[in-house]
Amino acid sequence: MSLILLAPEKMLDVIPGEVTIKGTVETGPNNGMSIRGYRFYKTEVDIPCMRDYELVRWKKGTSNLGFHDGSRWQKNAVHDDDVTILTRGESSRWYWMNDIEVSHIYISQALMAKVAGEVFQKDIDRIFVDHYPIVNDATLSRLMDTYEAESLSKEPGSGLFAQSLEIQLCIHLIRKYIRCGVRDEAISRISKSRLDTLQLYITTHLAGTISVKDMAAIVDLSPSHFVRVFGSIFGVSPHQYVQAQRLKRAERLLSTLHDVPLKAVAMDCGFADQSHMTRLFKEKLSMTPKEYREKSTFGLFCSLTVQ
Structure with missing residues (x-):
């Protein structure tokens, strides 16, 4: 064709x-x-x-x-x-x-x-x-x-x-x-190979925009069906999952790159701006990125897991 x-x-x-x-x-x-x-x-x-x-x-x-x-x-x-x-x-x-x-x-x-x-x-x-x-x-x-x-x-x-x-x-x-x-929702799941491809795509594109449409295309599902199947697998929406991965990346960078400005960390992780990253840190970790970095520097904790 x-x-x-x-x-x-x-x-x-x-x-x-x-x-x-x-x-x-x-x-x-x-x-x-x-x-x-x-x-x-x-x-x-x-x-x-x-x-x-x-x-x-x-x-x-x-x-x-x-x-x-x-x-x-x-x-x-x-x-x-x-x-x-x-x-x-x-x-x-x-x-x-x-x-x-x-x-x-x-x-x-x-x-x-x-x-x-x-x-x-x-x-x-x-x-x-x-x-x-x-x-x-x-x-x-x-x-x-x-x-x-x-x-x-x-x-x-x-x-x-x-x-x-x-x-x-x-x-x-x-x-x-x-x-x-x-589409038969009972059998229309995401195969392991496509799921691996999807997760790799998310982790390698965190700095940019990750849309539901793009994620659905990777696993060959319609956007609306993808959201339902994704939720049944991960227990959260695609947006929530991507945000969690951004927070995990920010934790890792703040723990290892002590001299990188917070604004640069926010951009590298795909947050809209530094204040956006700060709001999510407060919501999920009950501390600001600056406080997280300081505690990590002094070894007060090893890692926080973002759900």
């Missing part, structure tokens, strides 16, 4: 034609849904992997639409209000024997996954959908037509109406055309 995904605003770079309805492709958020209308000229075209899922509502069809399924050409007659569904991340090959008029609705992976998660009330591992050259789905076509009208409308409440239609469109697709892989 190509690493360069085709964004909606680049569609005419691939398919010869013109925009008939400017729509919301350039004004809407990349993590939502957008619409644009086109007139495409007679052509044969290879469409590269797309960034978004795409719904095509046919306004002027063709008696000869060709779709290559990987082994042979499928020929279809397309009528007004028929719908084509294209998945993201997979290339496709097409031809049509006359100029056509269509409207495209682009649905981001983020929006589809969000709605799927709310539908199933679980973390969604993967979303599976195939290319559908033609579907005769009156409900889907009607939803697309209404969404187009509300997206272009200046009437009061049109924005809210369009947002509700976005959810309805996603739910309809999930019910009829999309298969969702629901």
Whole structure:
């Protein structure tokens, strides 16, 4: 699969034609849904992997639409209000024997996954959908037509109406055309090798920013699922764990580097500033970093364990 995904605003770079309805492709958020209308000229075209899922509502069809399924050409007659569904991340090959008029609705992976998660009330591992050259789905076509009208409308409440239609469109697709892989929390744990990699990452990046998103990516979990699994393993949140590791590092530095300024210790351990380090020392160890260093220098204790 190509690493360069085709964004909606680049569609005419691939398919010869013109925009008939400017729509919301350039004004809407990349993590939502957008619409644009086109007139495409007679052509044969290879469409590269797309960034978004795409719904095509046919306004002027063709008696000869060709779709290559990987082994042979499928020929279809397309009528007004028929719908084509294209998945993201997979290339496709097409031809049509006359100029056509269509409207495209682009649905981001983020929006589809969000709605799927709310539908199933679980973390969604993967979303599976195939290319559908033609579907005769009156409900889907009607939803697309209404969404187009509300997206272009200046009437009061049109924005809210369009947002509700976005959810309805996603739910309809999930019910009829999309298969969702629901993550099984009972078996989705962090393997020892990945856990070791994660802990090494944390200890070697304490001086910088360590986000939940970055940690989750290392162990191949969604951020929300990672937080739950991490808590079940360590008994604390990822944030609390990272803070504890920073305090342990600060203890070690204060015990061995007696001439390094406290400000430099705070920076090396990833605290926002010296006062931030001081607040956490008081909270966890009931003393300031300066007091800790002084007691360590005189050998009043060997080590304090941060929980």
